[in-house]
Amino acid sequence: MNMDRNEYFEDGMEEKAKNFEQMLQSGESFFYDNDELSRLIDYYLDFDQLKKANRAIAFGEQLFPFESYYQIKKSELYIAQRNINAAIKLLEKYRQIEPQNGEIAKLLGDCYTLSLQYKRALEMYLFAHSIDANDEEILIRLIRINFVLGKDKKAMSYLNVISMDFLKDELSIQELTKLFIDINQYSHAKTYLQKVIDADPYNYSAWYFMGLIHQRQDQNKEAIDAYEYCIAIDDHNTMGHLGKGNCLMELGNYPEAIESLKLSLDNDETDAEVLCNIAECYENLKDDNAAKYHYQKSLKINPNLSDAYFGIACIYKRNNQWKDAERNLLKAIDIDRYEVIYNIELAELFLIQENKEKCYHYYHQAQQIDQDTIEILLDYAHAKFELGDLEDAVQLLMDHIEYHDKDARIFYRIASYTFTLGQFEKGYNFLHAALKLNPKEYILLYEFAPFLENNQNITNIIDIYIN
Numbered sequence: 001m002n003m004d005r006n007e008y009f010e011d012g013m014e015e016k017a018k019n020f021e022q023m024l025q026s027g028e029s030f031f032y033d034n035d036e037l038s039r040l041i042d043y044y045l046d047f048d049q050l051k052k053a054n055r056a057i058a059f060g061e062q063l064f065p066f067e068s069y070y071q072i073k074k075s076e077l078y079i080a081q082r083n084i085n086a087a088i089k090l091l092e093k094y095r096q097i098e099p100q101n102g103e104i105a106k107l108l109g110d111c112y113t114l115s116l117q118y119k120r121a122l123e124m125y126l127f128a129h130s131i132d133a134n135d136e137e138i139l140i141r142l143i144r145i146n147f148v149l150g151k152d153k154k155a156m157s158y159l160n161v162i163s164m165d166f167l168k169d170e171l172s173i174q175e176l177t178k179l180f181i182d183i184n185q186y187s188h189a190k191t192y193l194q195k196v197i198d199a200d201p202y203n204y205s206a207w208y209f210m211g212l213i214h215q216r217q218d219q220n221k222e223a224i225d226a227y228e229y230c231i232a233i234d235d236h237n238t239m240g241h242l243g244k245g246n247c248l249m250e251l252g253n254y255p256e257a258i259e260s261l262k263l264s265l266d267n268d269e270t271d272a273e274v275l276c277n278i279a280e281c282y283e284n285l286k287d288d289n290a291a292k293y294h295y296q297k298s299l300k301i302n303p304n305l306s307d308a309y310f311g312i313a314c315i316y317k318r319n320n321q322w323k324d325a326e327r328n329l330l331k332a333i334d335i336d337r338y339e340v341i342y343n344i345e346l347a348e349l350f351l352i353q354e355n356k357e358k359c360y361h362y363y364h365q366a367q368q369i370d371q372d373t374i375e376i377l378l379d380y381a382h383a384k385f386e387l388g389d390l391e392d393a394v395q396l397l398m399d400h401i402e403y404h405d406k407d408a409r410i411f412y413r414i415a416s417y418t419f420t421l422g423q424f425e426k427g428y429n430f431l432h433a434a435l436k437l438n439p440k441e442y443i444l445l446y447e448f449a450p451f452l453e454n455n456q457n458i459t460n461i462i463d464i465y466i467n
Contacts, residue, residue: 015041017052024055032059034069041073045080053077068094069103075107079114087111102131106138114144121145136166140176147183159192167193168196170205177209181216189213204233204240211243220247238264242274254281272302279311288315310342317349325349340370344379351383359383374404378413385417385448393417408438416448431461439465 020032020040032040037060044053060070061172071094078087095104109124120143128138139158146155159176166172173196180189190213196206211226224247230240245260258281265271270423279294292315295308302308313328329346336342347362363380370376377400384393394417397410404410411434419427435442442462446453 013039016040017043020056021052024059032063034060034064034067037063038069038073045073045076048080050077050080053080068098068104072103072107075111076157079110084111084114088115100131102128102135102138105131106141109141109145110411111466113141113148118145118148122149127246136162136172140144140179143176144179144183147185147188152185152188153325156188156191164196164199167192168203168206173205173209175202177213181213186213186217202233204230204237207233208239208243211240211247215243217245218250220250223247238266245274246277249277249281251286254284257281268300272298272305272308274298275301276305276308276311279308283311283315288318291315303333306332306339306342309335310339310345313345317345322349338369340373340376343369344376347380347383351386353412354387356387356389359387370402371400374407374409377404378409381413381417382448390417394421408434408436408441409444411437412444416445416452419445419449419452428461431458435462436464442466 014435016036017040030110037056041053041056044050044056045109053073057070057073059078060067060073064070071090075087075090078084079089082343088108091104091108091111095101095108098104105124105128109121109128112118112121112124122142125138125141125145128135129142132138139162143155144160148153148160167176173193176192177189180186180192190210191274193206193210193213194205194276197210200206207226207229211223211230214223214226224244227240227244227247230237231244234240241260242264245257245264248254248260258278261278261281264274275294275298279291279298282288282291282294292312295311295315298305298308308331309328313325313332316322316328317327326346326349329342329349332339332342333346343362347366348357349357350362360380360383363376363383366402367376367380379398381393381396382389384396394414397414397417399411411430415427415430415434418424418430431445434445442465445458445462452458
């Protein structure tokens with residue numbers, strides 16, 4: 001595993017990198033041994049300083065032209081740049097020169113995985129495993145690739161040979177749990193984490209990720225139990241409180257959720273979203289003043305948090321403060337113009353104010369962002385209906401009917417509107433089409449055209465389909 005920033009700091013790498021860069025800039029040349037250069041290159045690669053990594057690799061090639069190590073590092077640079085074909089070409093070339101080099105085989109496996117050539121990737125990982133059967137990084141890759149290939153038992157067999165010391169390490173727990181989450185193997189994640197917990201009952205990370213897995217599966221009560229173990233082990237670690245608070249929110253237990261979320265505040269940028277969640281809890285408790293206070297507090301930490309502006313806008317809208325609601329919704333859209341709900345909320349705001357032009361503009365924006373969700377289209381059409389543009393409402397639905405021709409709701413809506421326009425022959429056609437798709441939803445016809453409830457002809461048609 002790569003070093004983290006603290007380990008690099010302890011090793012003095014920031015200062016060493018600065019000295020190396022000054023040397024290159026001055027045009028002078030000093031001798032660096034392989035170990036010094038390798039740590040410099042790893043430092044640059046780990047922190048995505050790819051141009052500097054490239055210069056360090058080139059310097060190493062000049063000093064050690066016959067050393068394959070720098071070609072391996074160059075392939076890692078290509079991988080970081082997402083130039084997978086170049087990496088494969090270089091690694092295959094050096095594999096011919098050093099056929100027993102497990103590191104080359106491992107990187108080739110990574111490249112084939114990234115290019116979705118899973119069988120070739122497995123072949124490379126197995127070869128690297130044959131060179132060093134105890135390399136945990138190779139074992140983790142073998143777990144992942146076997147799951148991808150549907151070989152679950154084989155994948156778990158590799159997990160079972162990894163040493164417990166490695167399995168219960170905090171970074172290993174994080175990496176392996178992410179692996180299981182990425183491939184939707186939640187039951188196996190639980191098996192692994194339970195294995196760690198059985199061996200080390202006070203392992204905070206294992207309990208935390210067990211909570212996270214339960215949370216991902218909407219098992220909020222079980223997740224809370226796991227998070228409470230985290231808190232019992234280390235009450236000052238904020239992640240357990242945060243996980244518990246989010247689960248309590250999902251369960252609708254807002255007072256306790258607020259308590260847990262406040263305990264998770266960590267005096268850093270992540271607090272902004274936590275404060276946003278606290279504000280949402282207060283909204284659900286009908287305490288708009290407390291909600292607004294926490295939304296505003298979150299924006300002091302992160303002025304680009306669109307959800308906070310949206311939350312404030314909703315509070316203003318509930319209190320009929322249209323201008324303030326509009327201002328905050330526009331700020332939210334300015335930050336995230338592709339968030340559908342912001343555009344819909346603003347369209348609804350202008351619908352209340354009977355501002356046709358702006359209402360239609362924002363419904364159109366929402367519909368362009370998400371053309372698959374029929375509810376947006378139906379709401380847009382109903383806005384036209386409410387604002388007196390009934391023929392336009394029908395035309396809007398007709399223009400999009402081919403994209404939703406398996407959904408009875410659009411046919412019921414067109415039938416309602418055409419009956420309202422007095423176009424009964426056309427209305428009957430669409431009513432038949434709606435009833436064929438879903439006769440049980442016939443009540444939708446009356447929702448938008450209640451005057452039809454006493455129309456005997458329509459009642460007779462509906463009876464044909466539901467009896």
